[in-house]
Amino acid sequence: MYVVSIGGSDSSSGAGVQADIRTCSALGVYCMSVITAVTAQNPSSIIKIKQIDADVVRAQLSALLSGVHGLAVKISMLYSKSIIDVVADALKHANGNVGVVVDPVLRAGSGRYLLKRDARSYYMEKIVPLATIITPNLMEAEWLSSIRIRSYDDVCRAAEKISSLGAKSVVIKGGHVKKGEGGRLRRRKKNSGGDDYYYYDGEYVTDLLYHHGRFYRFTNRRIEGSRLHGAGTIFSAAIAAELAKGNDLVSAVRIASIFTHIAIINSSSIDGSTRIPLIGNESIGNYDSDDVITTLRRAIDILQFTNGIALLIPESQSNLVFAKAGAESRDDVAGITGRIVRYEHGYYHSKCNKYHHYEYARAAGPIRYGASKHVADAVVTAMRYNASIRSAMNIRYDDAILDICKGLGFSIASYDRSKEPEHIKKMEGMSVKWGIEQAVISSASRVPDVVYHTGDWGKEPMMIVFGHDPMDVVNKVISILIRYKDRKGSVKE
Structure with missing residues (x-):
């Protein structure tokens, strides 16, 4: 049971390949990594991004994909057209994969873009069709589908549109949804930035999966609090880990939804502001002496x-x-x-x-x-x-x-x-x-x-x-x- 995580390095370990490794380890799956970029960041902001040379990314992929079978692959931050080319080419020629989970990371919670503007249409052409499942949040779903999401009907239409781009299955994460009477969504002011893009006041969060022409809903109680860093990363990594174990896709998403919810419940902050979801026995700060x-x-x-x-x-x-x-x-x-x-x-x-x-x-x-x-x-x-x-x-x-x-x-x-x-x-x-x-x-x-x-x-x-x-x-x-x-x-x- 193996996962290869293809994405950026997060120096805070809240997201990126570090969070993928933490997640897979907690779920009993060995996770390897292909680093596409190195970031200097804390949970609240990204200070600097340095892309890894495309030849180095190609060498990492070759080293891992050529000798290991039964892999699940997770793709997150790719940053530029040159990295997209290398990853797409490597996965097209890879054999024995049990699934490709694409986390279409467009920008960080702090608002910093993690995919260059000139690479976005290229990403949709080259990466989305490789996806066994793609895991956008609402903002990313709007980008991929070109549908302005204002209701749950719009979420469903967006999932169908993204699927038409080549992704076999689509799960749109509901953490930013205002769920109330009629299921309407409302936007914040434009200057709010980052993950606060949508109002929400509902008691529940629903992740919507579109799979083989059918919709599935996975609902958990909303956990109120400050901004989170890395919840989406944990969710997509957990799906990859469960696929690596041989679970069917619907079960993998269901388990990932619960697993992420548990991590959010246990979240804590290292900077007094943004919270990092914690997995298993991880802890930050002091707890009861007993x-x-x-x-x-x-x-x-x-x-x-x-x-x-x-x-x-x-x-x-x-x-x-x-x-x-x-x-x-x-x-x-x-x-x-x-x-x-x-x-x-x-x-x-x-x-x-x-x-x-x-x-x-x-x-x-x-x-x-x-x-x-x-x-x-x-x-x-x-x-x-x-x-x-x-x-x-x-x-x-x-x-x-x-x-x-x-x-x-x-x-x-x-x-x-x-x-x-x-x-x-x-x-x-x-x-x-x-x-x-x-x-x-x-x-x-x-x-x-x-x-x-x-x-x-x-x-x-x-x-x-x-x-x-x-x-x-x-x-x-x-x-x-x-x-x-x-x-x-x-x-x-």
């Missing part, structure tokens, strides 16, 4: 901003917990006071005469040690067999969810609550411990990814997803959710 609480809080934030997560919340609600190293009791396990509860939201869109429904979840209270009983008991019991399994979340049981877990290759074990001894039932807090022990013992004393039971008289069927830390658990749960939404078809993308 790493258990901090780590759990970040994972819970991600769950709360994941559309459709309510589909996995059981009637008795959920909890996500994280134990201290060496935990021996509930008091050593952090969880959510009041559990994780369903939160549903909808609105009527008058233009398309359709009601849009979103299914989220919310933490009912603060994070506290000792806040969870059953899920905490499950983790403490599991830790007796594997001390590194310190986190878990309970989700609803469903035959379809069980099939999905099997399809994902998760290790699975179960126990039968009807066989629970009477003396265990009578002891407070012992039922879950007994059940987890039965499941682990049936798995050769190895803690599985998922333990489930199908219920008993007055007891709701349940699944518990285990992991090394909360992000491990959340990644598993979101993987389940993505496939469950595909099967269920009830949550709008």
Whole structure:
């Protein structure tokens, strides 16, 4: 699984090939790079751009494309006609690529142009037709399509027009959209510059994918705050990484949308102004002294901003917990006071005469040690067999969810609550411990990814997803959710 990133070097590492490498690494894919330009920049501004000689770019491409097969290629900053020529020629003669992701970088968020004016029509002629998928923002979509975008209908028309230029699929990023009644868009004043080109006041962000003549929508809650640097880079790199893994394009875009949303939630600033989306365990600045609480809080934030997560919340609600190293009791396990509860939201869109429904979840209270009983008991019991399994979340049981877990290759074990001894039932807090022990013992004393039971008289069927830390658990749960939404078809993308 390999990605070749073709683009500029960003000295702040917020965007450019550095961000591509960060993204691919977090997604388990090895990323190589072809540098087309070197920039002197911080997250808020570009000070200087130096193009790499075309012969050097050609040599980099030759070194990588000739000897490695099964590549996904990501193209971003090309800057000039000479670089466009070299890249287009190299990719036309390359064999064994699994996809070409084109991020049509026209200008930086600060307003500095990253593609020379005399190279723009040449870019559309030479690069766009190479794209398995192209990922413009609204401004770039207007440039590529020559359509002034003022509504969602215009976004759809722009996607179709860009596809007619030769790109097999088009995803127009919605981070700058004002989404409200009628789906209208409005511009800022001309001197606003950069990524603030469009007003927005909507609660949600939708990325629109046009693929094989069909539209797909991927919706996340909007994260308010200061200007971002590098979110679009992460999005396109994540698509390339997922294509390199062998995922189909729709799944790759869906995963990239969620992955980027998580990075934005965790974003932070190095200059006190512009924020950089953070991936995995990256951090900037100081956080809580209690790493258990901090780590759990970040994972819970991600769950709360994941559309459709309510589909996995059981009637008795959920909890996500994280134990201290060496935990021996509930008091050593952090969880959510009041559990994780369903939160549903909808609105009527008058233009398309359709009601849009979103299914989220919310933490009912603060994070506290000792806040969870059953899920905490499950983790403490599991830790007796594997001390590194310190986190878990309970989700609803469903035959379809069980099939999905099997399809994902998760290790699975179960126990039968009807066989629970009477003396265990009578002891407070012992039922879950007994059940987890039965499941682990049936798995050769190895803690599985998922333990489930199908219920008993007055007891709701349940699944518990285990992991090394909360992000491990959340990644598993979101993987389940993505496939469950595909099967269920009830949550709008």
